Amino acid sequence: MSGMIQTISPVDGRTYVSRPLADHGAIEAALLRASGAAYMWAATPLPERLARLTALVDAMVAMAGEIGPELTWQMGRPVSQTPGEVRGFEERARYMIGLAPQALAPVDPGPKEGFIRAVKRVPLGVVAVVAPWNYPYLTAVNAVVPALAAGNVVILKHSHQTPLVADRFQAAADAAGLPPGVFQHLDLSHADTARLIGDRRIAHVCFTGSVAGGHAVVQAMEGGFGTAGLELGGKDPAYVRADANLAHAIENIADGIFFNSGQSCCGIERVYVHDSLYDAFVEGVVAFAKGYRLGDPTDPATNLGPMVRTSSAEFVRAQVAEAVAQGARALIDPRHFAADRPGTPYLAPQVVVDVDHSMRLMTEETFGPVAGIMRVASDEAAIELMNDSAYGLTAAIWTSDVEAAESIGDRLETGTVFMNRCDYLDPALAWTGVKDTGRGATLSRVGYEHLTRPKSFHLRSKI
Structure with a gap:
């Protein structure tokens, strides 16, 4: 046993969620499933991926009546306001799904006699998303949906204050028929979160949290060449x-x-x-x-x-x-x-x-x-x-x-x-920051650039 989540509701101080954290075996199993699913999901035609993600959004919206009160108990926002979380989730998710065909289209550098040339946007692989409690659906959707649309597979680690949000993402993914290993979530300690994101099978990390947390992400990843997008707060x-x-x-x-x-x-x-x-x-x-x-x-x-x-x-x-x-x-x-x-x-x-x-x-x-x-x-x-x-x-x-x-x-x-x-946040615009606010970007076409890598095709068609 590697510990327990204890979510204390700010409403009345009672324990609202209590359950075990994932152990090392569960982390390894999740990484194996993700690695095994990555090639298959990347090879899935984009229209099929987007159809699955549209079904995921539909499933999440269908749960809105339960999500609002549940979120109030987890993090304290008034029940009169929590329904806005799902509306914002839907706005961003549907926009990014609709943008994907354009954002992920190959770049044509123009004609060159005897050659076929293009720069394709290809998925990075396994993406870890570490999401906070304050806007738990909105911060997570910025990374989860476009990462999946781009052909990556995702492991979500959500805040201990809002663990039921990750459950809802999983339920929506399962209802949408996402193949096993394409989307998973884990409840992790800080130490095991560092272990996960430091694993060489993780190609990219999307982290929203404190400046200290951002430094911890960079430190955990320093043994490899994975990339990270960091949103670390502001004044x-x-x-x-x-x-x-x-x-x-x-x-x-x-x-x-x-x-x-x-x-x-x-x-x-x-x-x-x-x-x-x-x-x-x-x-x-x-x-x-x-x-x-x-x-x-x-x-x-x-x-x-x-x-x-x-x-x-x-x-x-x-x-x-x-x-x-x-x-x-x-x-x-x-x-x-x-x-x-x-x-x-x-x-x-x-x-x-x-x-x-x-x-x-x-x-x-x-x-x-x-x-x-x-x-x-x-x-x-x-x-x-x-x-x-x-x-x-x-x-x-x-x-x-x-x-x-x-x-x-x-x-x-x-x-x-x-x-x-x-x-x-307007999903058509890049969400980004400078100085201690972090690096990288989510949303918009620019967000897709951070969740893919360029792959150049230089084909001699006449010899």
């Missing part, structure tokens, strides 16, 4: 220009800060507001935050649930308290929310002002329902502050000037530039 900024639609900016940015209790890699964690709008913006965001109903996430009237665990909530409380001790002001009295209780994962939303970049609240990933807001006098000041970060996942600009947004965006060190929106 995503928003900038409200003087010409922004103030009401829209307030509502949009507040949702970007507080949705999912702030537990989003691309959630807004720091806001820079032009001096002319600053006071009104702060007042509006505070009012918006006070309108949340924090409480039992199984109650349909709740729109702000607990954080995933008590230690996470205490980290956020400590980060805010430290900023206040350094001269910042927290504008929301937690007593406004009866459900906020220190020592529990139930945490009130917070807005902090009089902050600067000497404070961890403005530089270190918070991953909670709080943001610091700073006053700026110009685009130049905002750009400098937005780039003053170890991370670079997304950056959002609120303005009525498209040219200004694009010009500012060109100077930002980030993977995605938003204008007048935030916290959203």
Whole structure:
């Protein structure tokens, strides 16, 4: 026996899932099945692969009524919001399936007398997907469906906080008739996850998690030449220009800060507001935050649930308290929310002002329902502050000037530039980051390039 999963529900602290972790024999068996299935699945015609994956998506959507409440109990997002997870899963999966024939088509370099030439996109082989709990279907689908569409086979290791998500993926794959070994999932310890991804039979790893976790993935793979795509978090900024639609900016940015209790890699964690709008913006965001109903996430009237665990909530409380001790002001009295209780994962939303970049609240990933807001006098000041970060996942600009947004965006060190929106993945665009946010890309045609390798055909047709 190699240990047990113990999923503690943030809703009420009870053990929601308990089961054994896979042992070394189970890991080896999974690798053997995957390796054995890889050639067969790669040789399966693309239309047949895509038909199977469409059936997988259909099967997952059919389970949506069970998935929503189940997800609430695992990670605490309100049941009024968890159905959006399956809708997002479906949007991304169907888009990537539809894109596959174009994205995987051979590249024709043009005619050359006496030769037939092409660059084909061929699968890598066995792909390991290591997925987190905060958006457990959405982060996993970014890799699982396109990897399978491209002809790879997949082993999914999901977070111990959301193990039932992997079960749902497996059930959908089985219902769709994917051949044995093409899709598998394993419940693994950290040590055995490292052992899996360090195995030379693993050709590629898709990992979403912490910076420390990304370093562990790279270290585990250093003995071979497998590749890795790493999405490692962020400290995503928003900038409200003087010409922004103030009401829209307030509502949009507040949702970007507080949705999912702030537990989003691309959630807004720091806001820079032009001096002319600053006071009104702060007042509006505070009012918006006070309108949340924090409480039992199984109650349909709740729109702000607990954080995933008590230690996470205490980290956020400590980060805010430290900023206040350094001269910042927290504008929301937690007593406004009866459900906020220190020592529990139930945490009130917070807005902090009089902050600067000497404070961890403005530089270190918070991953909670709080943001610091700073006053700026110009685009130049905002750009400098937005780039003053170890991370670079997304950056959002609120303005009525498209040219200004694009010009500012060109100077930002980030993977995605938003204008007048935030916290959203468009499957037609590459999802990527810079600096400590990681490397590689998922979604879009670019995502397929990371899940395949080029193979050149140089055929002399006349001799």
